[in-house]
Amino acid sequence: ELSKTGWLLDITKLTLGENIGEGEFGAVYEGEYMGQRVAVKTIKCDVTAQAFLQETTVMTKLQHKNLVRLLGVILHKGLQIVTELMTKGNLVNFLRTRGRSVVNSAQLLRYALDVCEGMEYLEFKKLIHRDLAARNILVSDDNVAKVSDFGLTKVDAKVSDSAKLPVKWTAPEALKKEKFSTKSDVWSYGILLWEIFSYGRQPYPKMSLKEVKESVEGGYRMDAPDDCPPGVFALMKLCWEHEPRRRPAFHKLREKLEQQMAKHSPDPWS
Numbered sequence: 001e002l003s004k005t006g007w008l009l010d011i012t013k014l015t016l017g018e019n020i021g022e023g024e025f026g027a028v029y030e031g032e033y034m035g036q037r038v039a040v041k042t043i044k045c046d047v048t049a050q051a052f053l054q055e056t057t058v059m060t061k062l063q064h065k066n067l068v069r070l071l072g073v074i075l076h077k078g079l080q081i082v083t084e085l086m087t088k089g090n091l092v093n094f095l096r097t098r099g100r101s102v103v104n105s106a107q108l109l110r111y112a113l114d115v116c117e118g119m120e121y122l123e124f125k126k127l128i129h130r131d132l133a134a135r136n137i138l139v140s141d142d143n144v145a146k147v148s149d150f151g152l153t154k155v156d157a158k159v160s161d162s163a164k165l166p167v168k169w170t171a172p173e174a175l176k177k178e179k180f181s182t183k184s185d186v187w188s189y190g191i192l193l194w195e196i197f198s199y200g201r202q203p204y205p206k207m208s209l210k211e212v213k214e215s216v217e218g219g220y221r222m223d224a225p226d227d228c229p230p231g232v233f234a235l236m237k238l239c240w241e242h243e244p245r246r247r248p249a250f251h252k253l254r255e256k257l258e259q260q261m262a263k264h265s266p267d268p269w270s
C-alpha cells in the first residue's frame with residue numbers, strides 16, 4: 001500500500017551514520033538519503049513495527065513547518081522511519097546544555113510559539129498528540145522547534161497502559177478517566193511552557209508521581225520558573241484549568257503568545 005503512495009524508500013540510497021539517540025523501540029541514527037541529511041529511527045520488533053507502520057500513514061498526511069517531517073519508511077529488519085534531521089536534538093537537552101547565558105527569553109518565546117503553531121495545526125486536523133513534552137520537541141539546524149512523535153503515540157504502550165502515562169505532563173481527566181482531547185494536549189503544553197522557561201528542568205521538582213497526582217487533583221499548581229515573564233506564567237495557569245473546556249484552544253494560545261512576543265521585542269518603528 002505504501003509503495004504505491006511513494007512513501008517506501010529505497011534502502012540502497014540510504015547511508016547510515018552515527019547513533020544519535022535511543023528510542024523506546026530501537027536506536028536513532030544520523031544518515032543521508034539522496035543528498036539530504038536524515039534521521040533514521042529503527043523499530044526492531046515486528047509486531048511493534050506493524051503497528052507503527054499503520055500510524056506512519058497518519059504522518060504522511062501531515063505537513064507543517066513546526067512538525068518534524070516524515071520522508072518515508074524502509075521495510076528492513078522491522079521498520080525504519082526516515083525523517084528530516086534535527087541537528088540540535090531535543091529541546092530539553094538543548095536548553096539544559098546552553099542555559100541562560102546563551103538562550104534569552106525572546107528566544108524561549110520563539111520556541112514556545114513554534115510548538116504552539118505545530119499544535120494549532122494538529123488541533124485543526126483534529127488529532128490528539130497525547131505525549132506532548134519538551135523531550136518530544138526537536139530543534140532544527142536553523143533553530144526552529146518542531147513537534148515530533150505525533151501520530152505514533154497511539155500505538156505506544158504508554159497510552160493504553162495507564163501505569164505508563166507520563167504523569168507530570170498528563171491532564172487530570174486523562175489520568176483518571178483516560179479522557180484525552182485537544183484540551184488535554186493544552187494541559188501538557190502548559191507543562192511544556194514551564195519546561196521551556198525553566199531551561200529544561202524536571203516539572204514538579206522533588207515531587208513523587210503519587211504526590212503530583214494527589215496534589216494537582218487538590219488544586220496545587222507549580223510556581224512560575226525564575227525570571228519567567230508574568231504574561232507567560234498567566235498562560236501556563238490557563239492551560240492548567242481543572243475544567244478542560246476552560247482551557248484555551250491552541251489558536252487562542254498562539255494569539256496570546258504573539259502579543260507576548262510584541263511586548264518582548266519592542267517595535268523598532270515606535
Ligand code: ATP
Pocket residue numbers: 020021022023024025028039041068083084085086087089090135136138149152156
Ligand atoms: P517514542 O516516544 O516514539 O517511544 P522515543 O522517545 O523512544 O520515541 P525518540 O524521541 O523518537 O524516541 O528519539 C530518541 C532521541 O533520538 C531523541 O530524544 C533525539 O535526541 C533523537 N532524535 C530522534 N529523532 C531525531 C531527528 N529527527 N533528528 C535528530 N535527532 C533525533
